[in-house]
Amino acid sequence: MKETFGRKLFICINVVALILLMIACVYPLVYVLFASFSDSTQLMAHKGLLFTPLGFNLDTYKAVFENDMILTGYMNTLFILVVGVTISIFLTSLGAYFLSRKGVMFKNLILGFIIFTMFFSGGLIPFFLTVKGYGLYNTLWAVILPTVINTYNLIIMRTSFSQIPESLVESATIDGAGHLTVLFRIILPLSMAIIAVMILYYGVGIWNAWFNAMIFLNDRTLFPLQLVLKEILIQNDTSAMMQGTTNAADTYKISETLKYGVIVVATLPILMIYPLLQKYFVNGVMIGAIKG
């Protein structure tokens, strides 16, 4: 079938538009990467887009890795990540297993009890006062525990568990296996793909979170990376506002280079693993979509 001129034109415009969108998505990050390797005086004099680093130096990264706040921020984020994701996966599996069983009388009641929290919450202030009331204020647990189960993830995992053939569970039960054995010996080994999705979803969520850390943490040595990053970016903003004064020029220069380096260091880990695991991420959206 021959394609008309109009059709060809449409295809051209479509492809060009998508290429422009891709550039818009990726260029800001490329700019930051180039800027982070650039020489700061050259960068400040430069106007317009960057297509290559201006000069090449690693001073920025030296400054980033010598900054105590950033290093402790990294360690705190890693701690929260490992502990948080472990507890999250464990609890989400327990919940998903229960919700995927058939013939349990109060299952729908408990499901409703869980789903209700997606539509109504006490709001920020009661949440804050409650968590503070548990004595979690200024501990890393205040950052880990309140978000340790994500209802959306729980529903995804339940949907995935309930797709495992019931006959497998039945035959194991006949052989005398209890629920814990069924969960840990049969369901979980068959669910590695969904567990990968969950690790990634929870992991990205924890890596990028900053708000709870800001409201619950007072001690600067507990700050996760994103909170440190926020301070550096905000700090830069305040010095940028008093740009005219001469003694601020030095601080401005330092934060100018530091800023890009920190963004790269804080974002690269996720952007590196993401393309490798893209199919798992997308899987999760699909499974979630079945339930609506």
Add this chain to the structure above:
Amino acid sequence: MKANQISLKPNPINRHKLKESFWQRAINDVKKNKVLYLIVSPVVLFYVLFCYVPMYGVLIAFQRFEPALGVFGSDWVGFDNFKDFFTNIYFWRVLRNTLTISLNSLIFGFPAPIILALSIYELTAKRFVKMVQTVTYLPYFISVVVVVGLIKDFTSSSGIITQFFSMFGMPIQSMLMDKSLFVPIYIISDIWQGIGWGSIIYLAALTSINTELYEACRIDGGGRVRQLITVTLPGIMPTIVILLILRLGGILSVGYEKIILMYNEATFETADVISSFVYRAGLQERNWSFATAVGLFNSVINIMVLIGANYLSRKLTDSEASLW
């Protein structure tokens, strides 16, 4: 016939038996599934501790709450905190800003992923499709802090976006200090971050459309536009409607995370929304009860809008496009 009569007129003794057997069944069920209930108990505990206890905490919206006295000891003041909010000088400002941001995000942000999905669906080269997907999903994984950091940098007085627009006569100053630019910057950066990820669900719906329908449309002499209107759009309509209901349910919930990173005193006039107002009133000014009342007002409106939107969609479309 006889069986029918019996079921129509259950005698009192039978009903009593039925009632008793509910509790009997409950006890038997808990006995039988003891381990299952034990398994789910930490999960239930989580929801009680971090979702339901804070829900109980909304009671302080009706009090003059003092942390030292607690929920039991504080004075009850009825709806005073709500009245304070409705008569607050900022009431209309935060309401207007919240609606402005969410309506703009509905009008511009909601269709964006649908258009992207349709656009990707038209492509034929598999590798190009994969590349477009990988690249456009990328911004979704960047943290809010970094996104706002990027915005601040690019729109600062020396930023590349400011430089670009200054060629068209825009003054050289930080764009985030200009209150008329706050909403556009907020919406565009949201689209930038979410367009790719949001398109996944529509692409899934598109690929599940039966290709025979397109064939049939072609045989009937339907061109590309006809195919789009009669096959493609109806095919993804249930997905669109469900996501639209969810979006409508959140019409009054513009999140505070991005706002409080982006705004400053120069842009409060257009940037301060209900949630950021709650954050400032509660966590910065320690007006616990007042802020809780504002938050509760917000939640109640949200849930009412959600129920209303779902009801409308049930009435207007087939029952398939409903949340419950």
